[in-house]
Amino acid sequence: MHRPFFILTFLLAAASLGHADEGSRYAIAIHGGAGSAPTSFSKEANAERHASMKQALEIGVGILKEGGSSLDAVEAVVTFLEDDPQFNAGKGAVMNAAGGFELDASIMDGKDLSCGAVAGVTTVKNPIGLARKVMTETRHVLLSGPGADTFATEQEVATVEPSYFATPAAKKAWEAARARQQSQSAAPLESSHIIKGTVGCVALDQAGNLAAATSTGGLSNKQFGRVGDSPIVGAGTYADNRTCAVSCTGVGEEFIRRAIAYDIAAQMRYAKTSVEDAVETTLTERLKKGMGGIIAIDKDGTITMQFNTGGMPRAAADSSGRFDVLWAE
Numbered sequence: 001m002h003r004p005f006f007i008l009t010f011l012l013a014a015a016s017l018g019h020a021d022e023g024s025r026y027a028i029a030i031h032g033g034a035g036s037a038p039t040s041f042s043k044e045a046n047a048e049r050h051a052s053m054k055q056a057l058e059i060g061v062g063i064l065k066e067g068g069s070s071l072d073a074v075e076a077v078v079t080f081l082e083d084d085p086q087f088n089a090g091k092g093a094v095m096n097a098a099g100g101f102e103l104d105a106s107i108m109d110g111k112d113l114s115c116g117a118v119a120g121v122t123t124v125k126n127p128i129g130l131a132r133k134v135m136t137e138t139r140h141v142l143l144s145g146p147g148a149d150t151f152a153t154e155q156e157v158a159t160v161e162p163s164y165f166a167t168p169a170a171k172k173a174w175e176a177a178r179a180r181q182q183s184q185s186a187a188p189l190e191s192s193h194i195i196k197g198t199v200g201c202v203a204l205d206q207a208g209n210l211a212a213a214t215s216t217g218g219l220s221n222k223q224f225g226r227v228g229d230s231p232i233v234g235a236g237t238y239a240d241n242r243t244c245a246v247s248c249t250g251v252g253e254e255f256i257r258r259a260i261a262y263d264i265a266a267q268m269r270y271a272k273t274s275v276e277d278a279v280e281t282t283l284t285e286r287l288k289k290g291m292g293g294i295i296a297i298d299k300d301g302t303i304t305m306q307f308n309t310g311g312m313p314r315a316a317a318d319s320s321g322r323f324d325v326l327w328a329e
């Protein structure tokens, strides 16, 4: 073969191989809420949480490996964790100051920036599923309170009596939060007061689409009607195929003020910052220590999971064979 022609053929073959690789790449990361260090929990509690995170990761990987969408993966993972009372989302949601439960969730598709969210729902078993319905079945992005609960009934998603969320653990956490807040009424919100965590998931699928989802019961003993960052697209959740998918956890007010999830995407888009550096800068320079944690995946499948609190149950896997559950390590 003529030498330049041979080199050209070789380069073209290498380029197409590169593309094949890219096409089959997937990645996923999960958080189980920023808060106290693993040492604050019993061995058994840590082991149970670890087992759940592992199972959640298996669910997500199963979908992505088979060529499923990142949107389906993040929804399935978050739904699973919502049904697990160990996490502050769905079944395990914490109580508000009125002794009730108001749940928040959001989901976003990085392919076209479509997104859906619900805030302050009281009868929805899996708020993340309802958030997805807001995305696909309405002209809106965010439904709240009674309107969102009514929408759940209309959509025939699973609903429950509010007593479904009234677990002994929720009551215990509520009493502890009330006692703490009475003794230090002017103290600022801190993530170390979060006993069990919000859940979130970000994923890149084989088609190159990013998605993010976050679900929470909010802060324990929060004021009736309070909405945190988790259902606020751009604050607690963001996904854009041009940059990254992000899910946040921590003191929601701080994440809303700084539009944290969008800011990470913006750092990447406008300043060409890497996903790791964008998240690190955010957690060291924009958010005070103890305020929370962030998981993110960029469009090439790079995963980062960072926090400035005592701990954050987290897990990550990708198509290279990585499969890590990091809690109580």
Ligand code: ASP
Pocket (backbone or CB within 6 Å): 033, 034, 088, 194, 196, 197, 198, 216, 217, 218, 219, 227, 228, 229, 230, 236, 248, 249, 250, 251, 252, 253
């Ligand atoms: N970010 C959530 C909120 O403020 C709480 C959490 O992540 O634990 O509602």
